[in-house]
Amino acid sequence: MQLAPCITMVTLGVADVAASTVFYEKLGFARSSASNEQVTFFRMNGAVLGLFGRADLARDAGVENSMPGFSGVSLAHNLPSEAAVDEAYAHALACGAKPVKAPEKVFWGGYSCYFADPDGHLWEMAFNPYMPVDGNGHMALPG
Amino acid sequence: MQLAPCITMVTLGVADVAASTVFYEKLGFARSSASNEQVTFFRMNGAVLGLFGRADLARDAGVENSMPGFSGVSLAHNLPSEAAVDEAYAHALACGAKPVKAPEKVFWGGYSCYFADPDGHLWEMAFNPYMPVDGNGHMALPG
Numbered sequence: 001m002q003l004a005p006c007i008t009m010v011t012l013g014v015a016d017v018a019a020s021t022v023f024y025e026k027l028g029f030a031r032s033s034a035s036n037e038q039v040t041f042f043r044m045n046g047a048v049l050g051l052f053g054r055a056d057l058a059r060d061a062g063v064e065n066s067m068p069g070f071s072g073v074s075l076a077h078n079l080p081s082e083a084a085v086d087e088a089y090a091h092a093l094a095c096g097a098k099p100v101k102a103p104e105k106v107f108w109g110g111y112s113c114y115f116a117d118p119d120g121h122l123w124e125m126a127f128n129p130y131m132p133v134d135g136n137g138h139m140a141l142p143g
Numbered sequence: 144m145q146l147a148p149c150i151t152m153v154t155l156g157v158a159d160v161a162a163s164t165v166f167y168e169k170l171g172f173a174r175s176s177a178s179n180e181q182v183t184f185f186r187m188n189g190a191v192l193g194l195f196g197r198a199d200l201a202r203d204a205g206v207e208n209s210m211p212g213f214s215g216v217s218l219a220h221n222l223p224s225e226a227a228v229d230e231a232y233a234h235a236l237a238c239g240a241k242p243v244k245a246p247e248k249v250f251w252g253g254y255s256c257y258f259a260d261p262d263g264h265l266w267e268m269a270f271n272p273y274m275p276v277d278g279n280g281h282m283a284l285p286g
Contacts (some may be wrong), residue, residue: 064211
């Protein structure tokens with residue numbers, strides 16, 4: 001068989017689902033009515049973003065809930081200009097995000113910054129002049 | 144401002160971009176021609192999946208490349224039946240995935256399993272009878 005190229009949901013394990021929900025709502029995401037005390041769902045541009053207790057997520061997967069440093073994962077949100085990256089970064093910090101890397105020109109020719117959510121999950125805000133995003137925030141990636 | 148509910152790319156930091164690319168190609172994903180030696184792009188159902196050196200990703204974000212245990216992140220791929228979950232799990236193991244949790248009925252009423260990619264990134268294969276996926280693999284999440 002071949003697995004279809006599909007990500008249905010990205011789940012972030014968090015220390016406090018309610019507090020992280022407030023953070024993401026401040027950022028601008030709308031909590032789905034399918035959410036409950038244990039899990040929050042945000043309808044994104046296709047995939048769903050889920051917030052779930054970190055210990056619960058480890059238990060669900062059957063792995064040890066060891067405390068990480070760098071998770072080895074980042075989520076990118078592409079924007080149409082350098083100014084939009086600056087604005088998104090300032091907005092995120094105003095919402096309580098942790099500053100990780102201020103907006104700057106980066107080695108691949110774009111312009112980006114990183115902030116972290118309350119649990120350290122990394123978000124990159126990026127302007128990529130070579131790969132514009134469509135109205136749904138999807139990159140026009142060649143086949 | 145409000146940040147649009149958008150994930151453009153999910154980047155996984157990996158020890159060996161070439162080896163991980165082979166793993167994901169075996170699973171069934173097609174490498175975009177925009178890929179190069181440093182980074183691999185897979186066009187998924189909207190968001191892009193990126194593979195990038197773990198040390199490079201840490202450097203890009205400006206964070207320490209500490210070695211994690213549990214990353215606190217999982218990527219879910221939803222499927223239309225329990226049988227499809229069983230099939231996807233067997234396929235992933237045949238591709239060299241590490242078994243993490245064999246398919247089983249789970250507390251939220253669905254049926255799921257977890258495997259890990261060569262770097263331990265967790266993928267859940269899930270059948271959710273309450274939230275069917277559309278032809279693009281997107282959940283019909285209420286607003």
